[in-house]
Amino acid sequence: MKFSENWLRQHVPTTATRDGLAATLTAIGLEVEEVTPLGEALDGVVVARIVSAEKHPEADRLQVCQVDAGAAGMLQIVCGAPNARPGLVAPLATIGTTVGELTIKAAKLRGVESNGMLCSAKELGLDADASGLLELPGDAPLGAPLAGYLGLPDASFELKLTPNRADCFGIRGIAFDVAAACGGEVAALDAAPVPAASEATVDVRLEAGADAPRYLGRVIEGVDAARATPAWMAERLRRSGVRPVSLLVDVTQYVMLELGQPMHAYDRGLLKGPVGVRRGRAGESLKLLDGREAALDDGFLVITDADRPVGLAGLMGGHDTRVTDATRTVFLEAAHFAPAAIIGRGRRLGLHTDAGHRFERGVDPELPRTAIEYATKLVLDIAGGSPGPVTEAVLPEALPRPAKIVLRRARLARVLGVDIADAEVERILRALGLGVEATAEGWTVTAPTRRFDLAIEEDLVEEIARIHGYDAIPTTLPGGATRLVAPTEGRVPERDLRRALAGRGYLEAINYAFVDATLLARWQADEALVPLANPLSAELGVMRPRLLPGLVDALARNAARQQGRVRLFELGKVFSARAGEAPLETPRIAAVASGDALAEQWGVPARRVDFHDLKGDLEALAALSGARLEFRAAAPSWAHPGRAAEVLRDGSVVGAIAELHPRLQQALDLDHPVVAFELDLTAITARALPRAGTLSKFPSVRRDLAFIVADSVSWGELEATASAAAGPFLKALHLFDVYAGKGVETGFKSVAMGLILQDASRTLVDRDVDAVVASVTDAVAVAHGARIRG
Missing domain, CATH: 3.30.70.380 (Ferrodoxin-fold anticodon-binding domain)
Structure with missing residues (x-):
């Protein structure tokens, strides 16, 4: 999140210095990545107008301009900027002014006198644009100091926000935190309802359920969209990392940066019917504002006009209904979309938009009404027009509701290790915009709808801690003795299993607990799976029901890299879930082997590892617990039908040992047979407590x-x-x-x-x-x- 320092101070007056403000923001969890000072030394730079511009007699790329500098009179300036033209209002550095490392002096350029320098935004340190002169509005006061006219000096702050602080993607969200930390108060926002001056409306329909529970629209007629964006608005946008485009677009961007609510403006003259929100349909497409063609399906939310898609909800508007300088009637949109309906949709199209970034993290569901009234006021003040009434469609039952959270005084003191005065706790909570009601044991707190991250008591404790200051909480070393827990003798430690297998030539593998569903289908292990709601990738979409698929996959990768003798084992959890039941975690142990039975040597003939080699390794593991394993001929789906057995302990099946089925081996692209076992870990580690007994004195x-x-x-x-x-x-x-x-x-x-x-x-x-x-x-x-x- 990037914003103007002066803009923030307008919302929350504070005496904190720039460095102090940056330090405070970082200390309360809003990490300041960069502070860029703007317009620090602009004394002598004034607003001027080019009256005439003629070609330099000795240089093709230079022009000799007569410039009106107000009180300084008419000055002759030699300028090489491509956009220098009569009537252009631009910054002028007068003689004696220092611009960067250059001090302006009267000079002759190719024999023509020049008494100053017309400047670009980059030369003044205001922007990275060096393509031409910084163009100022035509009504800018000539001769006025540029710094005063543009609200300088200023600074551009860039924050690195954590995903849970979606409320700070707007200036006012940040202002509440600054007010709480610096002891100030957030100024009231002038967003009073604008009365309707016409009856122009567009019907609004919701057809996406809880994914789009609120949508507001307003028609404004008679708008002069060709009006230039005011300098104060354009500069705030630039200092927030947004390049001004046109008035109506800039207004929606300005409201989004100030309030945190994304908006969109449609040309009403290009809309044909009622506006709605619904799921996309397979085969539909939409030309976006950036010119690309987006193929739609039911994974996308779309804004429709008479049922045709005209915008991607929460991401980007459509090209065919965009506003231009010729627009005379505009339809403003402000809506609330559920984060789950927007997350990942932009990545599917290679899009990353400011609106999508905010909706993915959560936007205040009560903000659309405020945003549309505020945007209406800005449009009317700058471009005129006649507003119609606000049209709203809402599903109240689908909107998130703030819950009351109980904060106990004793719990706060116990977690923080320090007593904070009740008055300070209440001040912090109220400054953050929370509703506070004192009780005998503490407080009942109601979080504002913009704070999605506040749900339990510990969230409020964290708010108190970060605003009060972590450095104000004394460091206390823990006291008391550590209670040592003796290991149980009724179970073989896992480290002993690892050592035993390592001693028999196995290497431990650690695989992801989530695997590819197509790999499980090859193993015929695709029942009772636990799918991930938001997987890292399509290849890691479900939790593993067995260890062997991942372990054999690791063996195959080693074999493909010229490892002729591979032995791997893994201890880990597997997951399963039946319909209507919670997922079940089970600790398992598995091992796989392929290649030669023994490392290459001269003493014995070489031979391939087989079923009985692995069975011996398994029995060696069982010996650690004194377990007596039984083996019964049976072939699971992945096993060779003649070289497989169930493993039993005390009459119960605890796993299987087998050579891989030839078909599975071929599907996995394995050149040599693989033998493997997988067992429940608890079955192999449980052991009876040792009891002493007398040895017989008599011969056997x-x-x-x-x-x-x-x-x-x-x-x-x-x-x-x-x-x-x-x-x-x-x-x-x-x-x-x-x-x-x-x-x-x-x-x-x-x-x-x-x-x-x-x-x-x-x-x-x-x-x-x-x-x-x-x-x-x-x-x-x-x-x-x-x-x-x-």
């Missing part, structure tokens, strides 16, 4: 059994049956051989297991061991049709 006994079973019987099934049948003497059960081939009939396999038997009270005898072996043999025979291998 081992018995090895080899069974012939069908290929369809898994080791997990055999292990469960044997463990249950072995009884209390069983201390461990090992699988040490699986064989299929010569000597074993087709469709069967040989599975060899080792039983470790031991008792804590005595040495086991053959009778005890034989009983266990018989029990196990009978159990697996009955359950799985197994027989002892001969």
